[in-house]
Amino acid sequence: MIPEEIFRAYDIRGVYGKSLTEKVAERIGRSIASYLDGEGETMLVGKDVRHSSEPLACALTEGMLSGGIDVEDIGTVTTPLLNFASVHYGKTGGVMVTASHNPPEWNGFKIWLKTGFISMGMGMEKLRTLALRGKFKSASRGKFRKNPDAILDYERYVVEKISIEKNLRIVADSGNGSCSILIPSIFEKTGIDVIAINAEPDGSFPAHPPEPSEETLDDVKRLVLEEKADFGVGFDGDGDRAVFVNDKGRVVSGTSIFTLLAEEYLKKNKGAPIVYEVSCSMMIEE
Numbered sequence: 001m002i003p004e005e006i007f008r009a010y011d012i013r014g015v016y017g018k019s020l021t022e023k024v025a026e027r028i029g030r031s032i033a034s035y036l037d038g039e040g041e042t043m044l045v046g047k048d049v050r051h052s053s054e055p056l057a058c059a060l061t062e063g064m065l066s067g068g069i070d071v072e073d074i075g076t077v078t079t080p081l082l083n084f085a086s087v088h089y090g091k092t093g094g095v096m097v098t099a100s101h102n103p104p105e106w107n108g109f110k111i112w113l114k115t116g117f118i119s120m121g122m123g124m125e126k127l128r129t130l131a132l133r134g135k136f137k138s139a140s141r142g143k144f145r146k147n148p149d150a151i152l153d154y155e156r157y158v159v160e161k162i163s164i165e166k167n168l169r170i171v172a173d174s175g176n177g178s179c180s181i182l183i184p185s186i187f188e189k190t191g192i193d194v195i196a197i198n199a200e201p202d203g204s205f206p207a208h209p210p211e212p213s214e215e216t217l218d219d220v221k222r223l224v225l226e227e228k229a230d231f232g233v234g235f236d237g238d239g240d241r242a243v244f245v246n247d248k249g250r251v252v253s254g255t256s257i258f259t260l261l262a263e264e265y266l267k268k269n270k271g272a273p274i275v276y277e278v279s280c281s282m283m284i285e286e
Helices: 022-035 053-066 079-088 124-133 150-161 185-189 218-226 254-268
Strands: 012-015 042-047 070-076 093-097 106-113 144-146 169-173 193-197 231-235 242-245
Touching: 022 053, 022 106, 022 124, 042 053, 042 079, 053 070, 053 093, 053 106, 070 079, 070 150, 079 093, 079 106, 079 150, 150 185, 169 218, 185 193, 193 218, 218 231, 218 242
Parallel strands: 042 070, 042 093, 070 144, 169 193, 169 231
Antiparallel strands: 012 106, 093 106, 231 242
16 A cells, blocks of 8 residues: 655655655556556666665556566666766666655655656646556556766766866865765866865764754854855755855855856856746846
């Protein structure tokens, strides 16, 4: 029996061993295959560093394979890296096994397709119905392979795209999460002098909860001042959220960062649409 409440607005999420088990993960994998109408599609599977991510990824993969989907395992990665890889390799999409910024006992699935994330209003209702019903047509078993090159291909792409005009010294807190697989190497390859903390992958998140915030970034704020860094940054558990600290050791609001990025983007893409979430202030519109 699958608990209906694990199907959230933007992902699937529950407590491992309770609302989210290997059996539930396998059913969800089978439902994804049915959602995509089975054979001929290839989905990537990535996972964060949580201790439950490996068994859940294996069960999810088994479900997709049994439904006729080919699966490519890219290992422990960040969510942005999974999204990049699905486009870079021309695949149907990908599933990230992660509970993002939630505590270590939680886990879940973010499902990415060429059309965007499966979410409420964009396919989650259909996927939920398939999973709860649990009736699937037979399919020829899909093929499985591991791809050990995704991280290197991502780093190579980033390094080719980025050119830093000045020497930067930064403090980066991976929070023992998925960004630990990229930091400090990806910064060093772009010529950035980085002081990396909590950079060892550990699914128990021993340093602090996997959500960058005013409270969890105390060490970053202190080191920015002590090391005279240009700025600091902290990442969440799966690397799709970053919070910045300025050179004065103060946390910068997400709205301010968004505005800076939007202004830079619009210089080269005048009139382009800008999508933002409801938590942003009215400063974005102004």
